[in-house]
Structure formats: C-alpha cells, structure tokens
Amino acid sequence: MAGVVAGRRAKFAMLALWVVVAAVVGPLALKLTEVQQNDNLGALPGGAEASRAAVRAEAAFPEPDALVAVTVYARDAGLTDADRARVAADRAAFARYAVDGVVPPELPSDDGRALLLSFPLAGTDEAQSAAVGEIRDRLADGLPDGLRTALTGSAGAEEDLFDAFGGMDHMLLFATIGAVALLLLVTYRSPVLWLIPLITAGVASQVASAVVYLLAEYAGLTVDFQSQNILTVLVLGVGVDYALLIVARYREELRRHQDRHEAMALALRRSFPAMCASAATVAAGLLCLLAADLPSTRGLGPVGAVGIAATLVAMATLLPAVLVLFGRWVFWPFVPRYTPGLAGHDVAEDHRGWARVARFVDRRHRTTWIGSILALGVLMLGIGNLSIGLPGDEFFTKEVGSVTGQRMVEAHWPAGTLAPAEIVAGAGSADQVVQAARGVDGIAEVGPAERSADGRWVRIPAILADDPGTEAAKESVDRLRTALRAVPGADALVGGETAYQLDTDRVTSRDDRVVMPLILLVVFLVLVVLLRALVAPLLLMASVVLSYLAALGAAGLILDALGHPRLWVALPLQTFLFLVALGVDYTIFLMTRAREEVAVLGHRRGVLHALTVTGGVITSAGVVLATTFAALSVMPLVPSVQTGVIVAVGVLIDTFLVRSLLVPALALSVGPATWWPGRLSRRPAAPPAPGTPAPVGPAPAAVASR
Numbered sequence: 001m002a003g004v005v006a007g008r009r010a011k012f013a014m015l016a017l018w019v020v021v022a023a024v025v026g027p028l029a030l031k032l033t034e035v036q037q038n039d040n041l042g043a044l045p046g047g048a049e050a051s052r053a054a055v056r057a058e059a060a061f062p063e064p065d066a067l068v069a070v071t072v073y074a075r076d077a078g079l080t081d082a083d084r085a086r087v088a089a090d091r092a093a094f095a096r097y098a099v100d101g102v103v104p105p106e107l108p109s110d111d112g113r114a115l116l117l118s119f120p121l122a123g124t125d126e127a128q129s130a131a132v133g134e135i136r137d138r139l140a141d142g143l144p145d146g147l148r149t150a151l152t153g154s155a156g157a158e159e160d161l162f163d164a165f166g167g168m169d170h171m172l173l174f175a176t177i178g179a180v181a182l183l184l185l186v187t188y189r190s191p192v193l194w195l196i197p198l199i200t201a202g203v204a205s206q207v208a209s210a211v212v213y214l215l216a217e218y219a220g221l222t223v224d225f226q227s228q229n230i231l232t233v234l235v236l237g238v239g240v241d242y243a244l245l246i247v248a249r250y251r252e253e254l255r256r257h258q259d260r261h262e263a264m265a266l267a268l269r270r271s272f273p274a275m276c277a278s279a280a281t282v283a284a285g286l287l288c289l290l291a292a293d294l295p296s297t298r299g300l301g302p303v304g305a306v307g308i309a310a311t312l313v314a315m316a317t318l319l320p321a322v323l324v325l326f327g328r329w330v331f332w333p334f335v336p337r338y339t340p341g342l343a344g345h346d347v348a349e350d351h352r353g354w355a356r357v358a359r360f361v362d363r364r365h366r367t368t369w370i371g372s373i374l375a376l377g378v379l380m381l382g383i384g385n386l387s388i389g390l391p392g393d394e395f396f397t398k399e400v401g402s403v404t405g406q407r408m409v410e411a412h413w414p415a416g417t418l419a420p421a422e423i424v425a426g427a428g429s430a431d432q433v434v435q436a437a438r439g440v441d442g443i444a445e446v447g448p449a450e451r452s453a454d455g456r457w458v459r460i461p462a463i464l465a466d467d468p469g470t471e472a473a474k475e476s477v478d479r480l481r482t483a484l485r486a487v488p489g490a491d492a493l494v495g496g497e498t499a500y501q502l503d504t505d506r507v508t509s510r511d512d513r514v515v516m517p518l519i520l521l522v523v524f525l526v527l528v529v530l531l532r533a534l535v536a537p538l539l540l541m542a543s544v545v546l547s548y549l550a551a552l553g554a555a556g557l558i559l560d561a562l563g564h565p566r567l568w569v570a571l572p573l574q575t576f577l578f579l580v581a582l583g584v585d586y587t588i589f590l591m592t593r594a595r596e597e598v599a600v601l602g603h604r605r606g607v608l609h610a611l612t613v614t615g616g617v618i619t620s621a622g623v624v625l626a627t628t629f630a631a632l633s634v635m636p637l638v639p640s641v642q643t644g645v646i647v648a649v650g651v652l653i654d655t656f657l658v659r660s661l662l663v664p665a666l667a668l669s670v671g672p673a674t675w676w677p678g679r680l681s682r683r684p685a686a687p688p689a690p691g692t693p694a695p696v697g698p699a700p701a702a703v704a705s706r
Helices: 010-030 038-042 049-060 081-097 125-140 153-165 168-188 195-218 225-256 260-291 295-326 352-363 365-385 401-412 427-438 471-485 497-531 535-562 571-601 603-634 638-675 701-705
Strands: 068-074 114-120 148-152 421-426 443-446 457-464 493-495
Touching: 010 195, 010 295, 049 421, 049 457, 049 493, 049 497, 068 081, 068 125, 068 153, 068 401, 081 114, 081 125, 114 401, 125 148, 125 153, 148 153, 148 401, 153 401, 168 195, 168 225, 168 603, 195 225, 195 295, 225 260, 225 295, 225 571, 225 603, 225 638, 260 295, 260 497, 260 571, 295 497, 295 571, 352 365, 352 603, 352 638, 365 535, 365 638, 421 427, 421 471, 421 497, 427 443, 427 457, 427 471, 457 471, 471 493, 471 497, 493 497, 497 535, 497 571, 535 571, 535 638, 571 603, 571 638, 603 638
Parallel strands: none
Antiparallel strands: 068 114, 068 148, 421 457, 421 493, 443 457
16 A cells, blocks of 8 residues: 555555545535534433433423523612613513513512513524524613623523634634644744645545534434534544654655655555554544443544544545655755665664653663652642532633523522423322422422323422532432332423433443443553554553543643633543543554564664654654644633643643653563563564664674674
C-alpha cells in the first residue's frame, strides 16, 4: 500500500480519487445537523421507571406537543396594585399564544411578593419559538420600577438553549482550527507545511460527517449536537497526531534517501502499524459504548468510531500523496537534505533535547518511575474537589433567563412547585395512592387526582419539599416509589424531573461498572496483539489508569477554581474512554518504535533510542490533541467545559509524564521481560550494522568489540 500511495504516477490517481470523494461527501456532510436528535441527549432507556411513567401518561392523557411558558413576577417589598395590573394585562396579551386561547389565572405566592402565570403554547414548533421571543420581549418592556420578571418553564429553557448555541458550532470549529494551525506553524516552522495536515484533517472530517449522516438517515444511528461536536474535535485532533507521526518519519527518511517517493514509502510502511494500532484502540474503545444503557452515551460510540476510521484512511492515503507531490521544498526553510551514508540510528543532530532526557532516564530509571508515580498520586488528591451530579440550574456557564425564573419561583413557592413528582396509577386505587403519598417524608403537598378519558388511570402531582434534583429530593422520590408499591392493585409509577434524575444516576452507575472494565479489556487485547507480549500491555494499562485518576485530580483543582466542580453524571465514563484510548496512543507510538529498535539494538538501547526519536513528535501531537479538546471550553455548557478540561489535562499528563518518563523507566527496570512471552524477551537481538553508532549511552561490549 505504501508503494502505491507514494508512487510516481499513483500519487496523481490518489489525488484525483480524493477530489471526487470530497465533491461527493461535501453536500452530505452539510446535512448532518438535519438528522440530529437532541431529545435523545437527555433520554433514559425504556425500562427506567421515569420513562415508563412518561409513556403511560402520554397515552392516558394525550396533550399537544407544546412548550410550557412560565412567567414570574416578583417584588422584594411586596407586589403593588400597578404590578397586579401589569400581570393582568400580560395574561390577556398572552392568550393569543396559549392552547385554546386561555391562560389560567395567576398563582400568587404565600408571602405576597410574587405571581406566576403558566400556560402551554399553541401552534407549530416555529410558531411556538416565535411566541417565546415575543413573550420575552413583552416581559422586558415597560415594567413598573422595581418589578422583576423572568420566563422559565420548558419554553424558556429551550429558548435559552437555542440562544446559547447560536453559531457555537462554527465558533468551536474556528477555535479548534485556529489553535491547531498555530501549533503546527510553531512545530514545523514552515509557512506552507502546516496547511497540508490541517486540510487533510478537514477532508477527513467531511468524510466522517457524511458517513455519519448516511448512517443516521438510513441505518437509525443516533446523533446529537454533543456527539457531532466531539466528532469534529476528535477527527481534527487525532488526524493531526497521525500527520505529525508520518511527517516526522518522512523527514528522517528524506535525509537517508535521495528519492522522495522511496522515502515516503518507507516512512509510511514504518509508521502505518502504529497508526493502525492507535485507530483500532480508539475505535474499539468507542464501540464499547454500545454496551451502555444511557442513549446519549451509547450513540457517541459509533459516531466517534466512524470519525477515527475516516481519519486513518485520509492520513494514510491523501496526506502522503500530497507531501510527495510537493517535494522537499514544502519543508522550507528547514529543508531536509539527502546525506549519503547517514547511519540509520544517527539521531544526535535532530533529537539532542530528547537524547538528554533518554540519558537521564537511563541513569536514574528506578528513581524516575517511582517519582512519576508519586507525582501522579499527588495530583489524584484533587479528586476530592469533584462530585457527581450537575444541577439543572448550573448547566449553563452563565446566568440565563430560565434559570433566573426558576430561582425566583423557588424563592417564593415550595421548592418543587415547578417540577413535582408525577404519579400515574390505576384509577381504582386513587384514594389509597393519595393517602400513601401524603404519608411519605419529603412530600410537601399532594394534588387532586386527574382521571384519564377512558377512566383507567389517574395522574397525581406530588410537590417535593426539597429543591428538585437534589439528593434529598431524590431520596424522597425513592421513598415515594417504595410506599406506592405497597398499595394493592395500584400499579403506580413515579415520573417527573427528579425521578428522571434519580433513574439517570442509576443507569449511569450501571454503565460505569460495565463499560469501564470492558474498555480496559478491549484496549489490553489490542495491545497484546500489537506488541506480541503480556507484560508490556499490563504496564501500559496500569499507567493509563493512574494517568486518568491524576487527570481527574488535576482537573478537580481547575474546575473548582472555575466554579464547576459538580460533574455531569455521564462525564466520568466518557472522559475515561477518551483518556484511556487516546492516552494509550502515545505509548503505542513509543512502544511500537521501541519494539522495532529492540530487535536491532537490544532492549536497553532500543527503548532509549525509541524515546529519543519519538519524543518531539509525540509531544507535539499531545499538545495539539490537548488544545483541540480544550477548544470545547468555548461552548456555553458546563459539561462541555468539564470535558475539555479533563481530557486536555489528561492528555498533557500522558504526554509529558507517563510516556516520557514513567513508561520508559519501567521498561528499563523490568528489562527484556517487558516483552514476555514474545521472542524479544528470550532471544538476543541482532547487533547493529558495522559502523552504526550507539544512539544513546555506551554500547554493549559485544557491539563495541565488533
């Protein structure tokens, strides 16, 4: 394959093929947003009680698919007659937006300082969206001095989400591209070369988006804005990583071969196994998410795996063809010149800094790995700053109208007024259900039972004493469910916002217990096949787990300082996947090169040489990938910021501490047994060719005598 991609004539055919591919996938990639199913982002599996309650309620009490507008009016000193007149005028004005043209009477608070209007919106989605904007404008216009207003409910929340994400997909793309472009420019110090990996990654992103669109449209693949944003970041970050690996190896070979086609063929042949192993590791880890129950987590797996596959194909075919087409001048002003007789392991000139790092690790390998583990342990202490469970009013990175309204309601009405638990039970047991619910600790008020049209079911609101979504409120829902199960023949189900969050916690906890070990097992098996050993994969897996825990600790300090220490419930699993699969990438790059060199130079010299020659490119790749994930911080949602911080910190820890110090120091301490039970652990390596200088450290006696 390497010879075909880099061939004298084949490179033109490869470029022509990619031009056709780009022309075909471009229009399809643009349609990806049309198949997003963002409702799935917060969905639960069908077996969860909150889901079953919602399905039963929808069937028994069919209602228009309408947003609910909740307008709140409050004055700290108590409402005046002018305030009440304004509320009455607004109620009359809002009637034209409401279902059946009716807005129910205002609900006063017991303290006399607030009033609330709540009504479902009529019309199509477009009409409801337009109505929300007009309602919000009226609430802000011509108010009596001192009267505060806000729009909340599902109408206010959806409008805030739409406003927050307006143009954010483009901002994320531009922020990612800008950061990567700057890093490539600094890395290559060439006014031209940095463009080629970036453009190739862009093409890969288009291909991936087109394939995901086709799968979503015709194969039922679930896509939401979260998975689409991660797809963009993942393809650009991993694509540039692969490009750095190929370009670094190509630069080496250009100094040893006069023919650039031959140099590229050799560079691609030697770098492709590491790229392929990397892609297999990340894709296999992503596909492990199919074992998750939470739909948003499960849908992310295939989307990411498609992105990784498209990236591998583009970087292994399009990038080499373009580089060979442009020739050596693309590296200007630091053009790699052909040097006749250059030894295959002469790296002193190109990797002086990393040669010093290798010598340090060689001299103090035991101290190095012990110190590295202690440093990771210290970073883990920051985990204490984190907790699981992000409240709904902290989902945005800034204060929005719906959150302001929610807090106003909570200040003047019982905490669960806007989000009561909803009981759906058999009509014959309505009185017993109400009686049982009233006796549950944490239930402030139980409303009257509403009978369904067919007379089979009743719907009963139960207002919680504690703020919805808090641990105390979840415990109240749990007690309510237990109490209602004891009512004979009630067949009662409890739904609502707090019940949904309780079930989400339980589903996520199950996913963590099942999927995390599965990811570790799959990645371990890939490493065993790649390295043909057992000891080395075990060392690598232990290192990435330590790295993940250290990343959570370091991110805990940062997120606590930013004011976002409470993690979204699905975040630990998703960040675990990225840090295990992507973090092990760098050790794959290191250890595949080490395996190649150990067969020639012996264990110690091979490991040190691999560290020396891969240090610069892997460090650059780690910084690029960390920067691409950090770009998620421009998104206005706290989970995006948390993902960006945790993954970026974890990748940097993997790059600068685990891969550079911990792994090579462990390999030197363990010795050739690192490759057990492979042949490298029991058979001496072939000596280097005559005249080949030692890359790092003194040569063994046998090689020196030769």
